[in-house]
Amino acid sequence: MDIVKVISLKKKYVSGKIEVNAINGIDLNIKKGEFLAITGPSGSGKSTLLNIVGGNEFPTEGVVEINKRILSSMNDEELTIFRRRNIGFVFQRFNLIPYLNIYQNIVLPLELDHADIDSEFVKELIDELGLDDQIFKMPDELSGGQQQRVGIARALAANARIMLMDEPFGALDEITKQAMQDEILKLHRKLGITIVFITHDIREAMKLGDRVLVMDQGKIVQLDTPEKIKKEPANEFVYQLVGQNLL
Ligand code: ADP
Ligand code: MG
16 A cells, blocks of 8 residues: 655755756655655755655645645645654754753654653654663763654654655664664564655665665656566666665
8 A cells, every 4th residue: 555645746946046846757666664765866856755744845836745635725724733743854863842851852742742642652762763771861962863753752642654764764873773774673673663764875775774865956866676676777866876885
């Protein structure tokens, strides 16, 4: 079953006389439970695509459907509630609230939503992410990797079934990054959630993705399993990208 459908998507930014076609015609289906890794050079439109899928931004043309709901058919309030309940976001910057402790940061979105806190599930997340000794600490007492674990727990606390991650490990050192990659694979398997994960690092995309989507200039260049991409790169661009890094 497809949990996300993107149809004929385009996004044009206009500032003064300058126009940028950030998304140039994208059709995409994401399967429920899939781990989709999106990669491509800086400026290729990865973040724009993720922001539109998550309802943070609106497309110039095209449709995004999540769980059979068309995002553009909802009013502001419906969209806000839909996003809080269905979609978790994790960005490169951890964006923790400095004056709230770790537990308070994790449950903040639930409190904003006046939702009941499923303490058992939140505890499971905290344990799973190895944060059980940290919950009464303040964000600045945690390492970068730990802070991003809090970001992940916060994104999942409302039991969102879709997690959108934009370069989440981009600010971490290599060793921490590898530990976090293993962590996210474990969580994905355990919770059965759908993950859309942006990285400009092709190695990371190939390690994590069930499928890897390679973008360039606002278009999909290739969307295949990592094995297929290694064996049959769609064109010279993908060949260079994969070849330089993975041979
Ligand atoms: P990526 O995440 O792959 O680096 P982005 O989606 O951030 O790429 O950007 C795609 C293109 O759209 C780039 O040329 C970028 O400069 C442009 N862009 C992104 N956001 C805006 C914006 N808010 N206003 C104008 N141009 C933007
Ligand atoms: Mg980006």
